[in-house]
Amino acid sequence: MIESEQRRQRLGAFLKAHRIRLVPQEVGLSATGRRRTPGLRREEVAQLAGISATWYVRIEQGREVAASAATLDRIARALRLAAAERAHLFTLADRHDPAAGTAGGGEDRLASLSASVKAMTAPAYILDRRWNMRGWNAQAKHLFGAWLARASPNLLRFVFLDGSARRFIVGWEDRARRLVAECRAELARQHDDPETLALIAELRSGSPDFAIWWDEQNVLDPEGGERRFLHPKDGPLAYEQVNFLPAAAPGFRVVLLLPRPV
Incomplete structure (x- = not known):
């Protein structure tokens, strides 16, 4: 139980770190309005990934949420993760990457x-x-x-x-x-x-x-x-x-x- 909680916390920290590195213009979003923190908002990542904002927030907060491989794939694309970063994301989530070793990946x-x-x-x-x-x-x-x-x-x-x-x-x-x-x-x-x-x-x-x-x-x-x-x-x-x-x-x-x- 403790190991699972620690994995979720590491996953959340990883997502947050990569979210705040992105600039809105890099992903086709408008930078209008005052931003109190750097990078993308959580709601914006959810929008880009096509998932519920509440769902994404729970994942990033390390809550007990079982994110599917398809959801992680959309998040990885939304955050523009490189190959090594994407592999690390799936490892942290204890999920198999559907793009790894298939015709669509690598x-x-x-x-x-x-x-x-x-x-x-x-x-x-x-x-x-x-x-x-x-x-x-x-x-x-x-x-x-x-x-x-x-x-x-x-x-x-x-x-x-x-x-x-x-x-x-x-x-x-x-x-x-x-x-x-x-x-x-x-x-x-x-x-x-x-x-x-x-x-x-x-x-x-x-x-x-x-x-x-x-x-x-x-x-x-x-x-x-x-x-x-x-x-x-x-x-x-x-x-x-x-x-x-x-x-x-x-x-x-x-x-x-x-x-x-x-």
Whole structure:
């Protein structure tokens, strides 16, 4: 309870600090009338965000208000928050940013990240928060050829809904079971994201194994380690998986597979 109250107070202080930094003319508002304090008024932020002034005031005062991700998105835009500032806002509010790692957010950062991945000599690829493959290099394309040839490849759909994955991934059951636990950990960070919820529902419906393991309530953070595959052309392959969370591209994860002796 104390931690939640402290988080709300930090959130309110953060919003106030950025509100008073803005000049009315910067956001298309008239500066007429006497202003006793610098920056925007709370009512003006609410107007720009398209939300109730009373609601915004309660958030800034650190009151016990559950601001939705959509509301925070509108506030972030109203306050002209930069990417790092926006990410901090959602962290303080304990909400998942709907724009993080999606087509609508961070495409410039994704392009830069993709160029770095393509320059790597070992198989490497980029995952977003919903385990969609957002970029890969030639080595990864060779390794996962059939999967990456599909439109909008998704790691979870491949593992649980594609029968070829059981033959391709050595030790499929252990790896798949761990992925379910990682899913649950990630879902806790984006519990209000409808697309993620729809993906979980699809996997539960299409894979009895996923449904059973999901109900076990196990939670694990993503980690690296040995990965073995039975490639249709190259035969048995072994790698050491290393995960990176780029600070400049929140919402994305880079996975690098370093070749190891079989």
